[in-house]
Amino acid sequence: MGWYEGEKRELPWRGEKDPYRIWVSEAMLQQTRVETVRIRYPAFIARFPSLAAMADASLDAVLAEWQGLGYYGRARNLHRAAREVMNQGGGAMPETRDALLALPGVGPYMAGAIASIAFGERCAAVDGNVQRVMSRVLNLSLAIDSTPAQNAIRQEAQALVPRARPGDFNQALMDLGARICLPKTPDCARCPVHDLCAGRSAGTQNELPVKTAKKPPAPYTLIQFRAERNGLVLLSQREKTGLFGGLWELPGFMVEGHLEKADRRRLKAQCAKLLGPGWRPGRELARITRTLTHRKILFVVHLAENSGKGAPPASQDGRLWASEEDFRALAVSTAQRAAWRAAKSALADMEGK
Ligand code: SF4
Secondary structure: OOHHHOOOOOOOOOOOOHHHHHHHHHHOOOOOOHHHHHHHHHHHHHOOOOOHHHHOHHHHHHHHHOOOOOOHOOOOOOHHHHHHHHOOOOOOOOOOHHHHHOOOOOHHHHHHHHHHHHHOOOOOOOOOHHHHHHHHHHOOOOOOOOOOHHHHHHHHHHOOOOOOOHHHHHHHHHHHHOOOOOOOEEOHOOOOOHHHHHHHHHOHHHHEEOOOOOOOEEEEEEEEEEEEOOEEEEEEOOOOOOOOOEEEOOOOEEEEOOOOOOOHHHHHHHHHHHHHEEEEEEEEEEEEEEEEOOOOEEEEEEEEEOOOOOOOOEEEOOEEOOOHHHHHHHOOOOHHHHHHHHHHHHHHHHOOO
């Protein structure tokens, strides 16, 4: 703990005791780099300073503030859980690890982090950094993502947590992983647990943790249409759950695999279905590829042309004719912004702007 006092990372949520704010920081840190969270956390907290403020806000407002952090399911879960706590718990966060686990989006790591830091419960919080440190300290030859390895790490980590300042202990272990016991270059000479580390004494620290080969992300193609009317572009909102849930995008449809060329008949049918009669697909404007955790998505944007037959689709729930300014303010994925920019610049080239 002495090492932590002198070497801990200075982060905006350090020293925070409000469980809601700790929860937000942990949700952000789950799949986003700490340097990005360090910048984005203060603005998010300024916008939604309390559980009540989060529960009162619309999902659209929360998603818009979450923009650029990716994995929007985390924001949707935060919002849903905040409403659940306000409606069922009278606004008081659950105070134990087990009770926290019942909230949407709260898994064992996050529950352990909130319970130990905010409520002083003696429980472990095993994130990726802690897994790496523990696999080396224990000299674990099992694949890190196997059930026996996960069980061994959880049990050992739990046994190590002291009664006094369990939250600080957990954060010290995380910081040790982030600052000293680095993935490729563990700095054993400076490590406070040097003498206790079985991996270091066996000389295996650079080979640990043992990892199983990952499956490559599955390829998909998202074909989208850019329909323009009076300087406004048609957007649609995705279903609230699933990939890019609740986010805005150009209307489109997803197919498995990476398509070199879409079938023209299918393209025409989908264009009319998504935009209404009178709309047909025009030339391809852009194609960009973005990789998410499990999917590699090829975005293909087509111009949509109107033959003048049939009324253009109206703005209504889940559908919006948007200006450039609207697009900037809406909750839109980073990948979709890139596709929008690529299509816009292709259009400008076509029009000689
Ligand atoms: S001694 Fe080396 S391998 Fe062991 S925990 Fe410390 S930095 Fe990691």
